[in-house]
Amino acid sequence: MRSSGVLVLPLLLLQLILNCRKAQSLPDIIKIGGLFHPADDHQELAFRQAVDRINADRSILPRSKLVAQIERISPFDSFHAGKRVCGLLNIGVAAIFGPQSSHTASHVQSICDNMEIPHLENRWDYRLRRESCLVNLYPHPNTLSKDYGDIERHWGKKNFTFIYENNDRIVRLQELLKAHGMTPFPITVRQLSDSGDYRPLLKQIKNSAEAHIVLDCSTERIHEVLKQAQQIGMMSDYHSYLVTSLDLHTVNLDEFRYGGTNITGFRLINEKIVSDVVRQWSIDEKGLLRSANLTTVRSETALMYDAVHLFAKALHDLDTSQQIDIHPISCDGQSTWQHGFSLINYMKIVEMKGLTNVIKFDHQGFRTDFMLDIVELTPAGIRKIGTWNSTLPDGINFTRTFSQKQQEIEANLKNKTLVVTTILSNPYCMRKESAIPLSGNDQFEGYAVDLIHEISKSLGFNYKIQLVPDGSYGSLNKLTGEWNGMIRELLEQRADLAIADLTITFEREQAVDFTTPFMNLGVSILYRKPIKQPPNLFSFLSPLSLDVWIYMATAYLGVSVLLFILAKFTPYEWPAYTDAHGEKVESQFTLLNCMWFAIGSLMQQGCDFLPKALSTRMVAGIWWFFTLIMISSYTANLAAFLTVERMDSPIESAEDLAKQTRIKYGALKGGSTAAFFRDSKISTYQRMWSFMESARPSVFTASNGEGVERVAKGKGSYAFLMESTSIEYVTERNCELTQVGGMLDTKSYGIATPPNSPYRTAINSVILKLQEEGKLHILKTKWWKEKRGGGKCRVETSKSSSAANELGLANVGGVFVVLMGGMGVACVIAVCEFVWKSRKVAVEERLSAILNE
Secondary structure (H helix, E strand, O other): OHHHHHHHHHHHHHHHHHHHHHHOOOOOEEEEEEEEOOOOHHHHHHHHHHHHHHHHOOOOOOOOEEEEEEEEOOOOOHHHHHHHHHHHHHOOEEEEEOOOOHHHHHHHHHHHHHHOOOEEEOOOOOOOOOOOOEEEOOOOHHHHHHHHHHHHHHHOOOOEEEEEOOHHHHHHHHHHHHHHOOOOOOEEEEEOOOOOOOHHHHHHHHHOOOOEEEEEOOHHHHHHHHHHHHHOOOOOOOOEEEEOOOEHHHOOOHHHOOOOOEEEEEEOOOHHHHHHHHHHHHHHOOOOOOOOOHHHOOHHHHHHHHHHHHHHHHHHHHHOOOOOOOOOOOOOOOOOOOOHHHHHHHHHHOOEEEOOEEEOOOOOOOOOOOEEEEEEEEOOEEEEEEEEEOOOOOOEEEOOOHHHHHHHHHHHHOOOEEEEEEOOEOOOEEEOOOOOOOOHHHHEEOHHHHHHHHHHHHHOOEEEEEEOOOOOOOOEOOOOOOEOHHHHHHHOOOOOEEOOOOEOOHHHHHHOEEOOOOEEEOEEEEEEOOEEOOOOOOHHHOOOOHHHHHHHHHHHHHHHHHHHHHHHHOHHHOOOOEOOOOOEOOOOOOHHHHHHHHHHHHOOOOOOOOOOOHHHHHHHHHHHHHHHHHHHHHHHHHHHHHHOOOEEOOOOOHHHHHHOOOOEEEOEOOOHHHHHHHHOOOHHHHHHHHHHHHOOOOOOEOOHHHHHHHHHHOOOOEEEEEEHHHHHHHHOOOOOEEEEOOOOOOEEEOOEEOOOOOOHHHHHHHHHHHHHOOHHHHHHHHHHHOOOOOOHHHHHHHHHHHOOOOOOHHHHHHHHHHHHHHHHHHHHHHHHHHHHHHHHHHHHHHHHHHHHO
16 A cells, blocks of 8 residues: 555656646737738727737737737838848747738738748638638638629629729639529629729620629728719619628718619628727727727728737637747747647637638638628618528528518608609590690609609609600611610610500510509400491391291292192082082182182281181191291391391401402501510411501501591591500590400509619509509599590490481382382283273174174
8 A cells, every 4th residue: 555655656746747838838828920010900990909909818829928029011012021020039928929911911821821820810711721820710702702703693784894903812713603694684794993083884784784782992082983983873762782802881871861773782890799809999099989880990900909819719718738849039040839730730729709700721721611691781870681692502591570671661661752753644644724835844744753653652752754756666676776765764774664555575584573463454456447338128028038038939829739739639528518509618818818818817917718627728828937937036036127227347357358469458567566466476467567657658556546547537547556454545545446356365554663763663552552442443444435535435335335326208108119110010910900891792792793693
């Protein structure tokens, strides 16, 4: 037992000695060097504040104290920078921080690599290679550029312009181009000039109608670029700017807060942590940064603060595993710091949370795992609207909901004055009939005017109505690729809304945006009403066709002959008595009597003799049934044929138009109706388009009113193809015109806005609300059937339908002709009978006299 105690005591003493040596491995004073340029006051302050914060925190390097050794160097003098670094090494610094300039940083890095001294940087470096002793806390350039592609893809921007400051920054474009992919929508790349006057470049972008800008320039230039863009009209509601700088929050954007322009950027620093740290800075520096707040702390400043903490934590962890000796090193000698690489490796495996959120490095030493705040300029200033995480496939996560965004847009729309372009077209927009001159919005009225008034009343904005200068709706010139009419007004941002009878088409949808349709319709044919046919003299024959009349005459003769034959054949029709002279009386059913019996039955009259035999009665009964049905059918149809006026229309559908060439037909020049026939794949419509194009004189009109007038004056020689709603409006007022056939297609009217207008969703909601409340139907009834002579033809139609038509002589004249003709024939027959009988009597008397002689 005594021998074992003797052995344990030396071991305890040895362990105690080793622990004491280990505890005393780090010196009491640890010097770190900081290289700063004259303009890096905030970074220098962050460097000092980080050192003081670590010294005050006993959980990190509890037995040592950090001492900051500051050297101020010129950003372009690498020689003197190298001399200052060697001077810091001679006094025994454990690490070098900075500088910011790329001209001096590379020289400093080479010295640190040779001496194996850790070199910590906080600047953006486009190089994809890291030196052995370098740790850069700035996010990896390739990873950082992915966030731009993610947000552009999330927003669905089809094309945009990339504005960069120098060639080093164009590296950010690589991932953005990859995200854009092989699409037909171009990306325009332009470089800012060094003169400071960016207006010529911005004017070129404005003339190209490009509204989405990716701005990659130094933080100092951001305000000036946006200010000059505002001066030339590129800070409207329809422009959006994605700023690549991580310090957008430090730029004074107050003068752009209420312009409605979407200005979005990213922020690396943690808002809450930085605010707490900055508040402590203000107290510690006795008012040196009295106005310091979140807007004064740049990413490089926060990264410098985090770099010092990263160094301290790595050194603290290294100290727990090995003995560290920090001693002066001469640049002229061959000795290096043996713990330099170990400390660098510890820095790369340390994970900590700082002012720039979580700091960690991948296996190559790059900071690829980080998080950014997505910030946007609002009327209240820069606000966080989401986050971007580099580790997620789709790193975008918006914290602002869709409804919150719409509320902000609607709030921005309040009391704003929007320019509304339109075109004179009944009943959508018309000039008021007034005895006094009117100006502004007061001079217009119509369906579209009332609709925009309802929308503005709901959303709280003001509006100014302007007629489109060229009087066109908007069509694309295939040769020049340019639009005209209201579409051009929107693309050139001279108008905010286009409201009229503007059809939503695929071609227009590619150029501008449309709201929810406020009216559904289709293409149809406007033509004159059919001409009333003059009554036929023998219209009483019209209820039955010629074939039926022939069959009836044949049946009449057949029944008469059959009745005559059966009466001769059957013994029951033979006479059973003799006359006064003793001669048998012949049967009454002679051929003439049979015909008289049949005609009497057909005319619903009687006869003085009737059949007696069963067979002849069967024939008579069937004939009576036949005449009952035929006379009843004839009488039923006769009233309709005598009272209804027949119409003669040469066309009943589009196919009828396509089959003939006598009636010309056309459409509005440059309108959606013409485009429908031009682009149609249906053979009938293709033939119609070819006919319209080749017709001379031209069948196209400059306005719908001109087409309506041409139909009215054409007397049936011209038909106009237009929207069914417009036809309905015209036929309510011009009773000589009508719609022929049904709709040839289905389309809709919508309100057009410039591409990516922020107000489209709000207007959509109002249109749906108006539709559900029935106000759209009320407006249509008002302007189609009530105002400006509406309902005229409907009233005339109801009057004519309520009163029975009087029959004139023209309707029943044929009956009189038959009567007169029958009477005339009867007179002729009577004369013939008299002559025949007189001649017969004379012959008989002469013959009797001869016999008596």
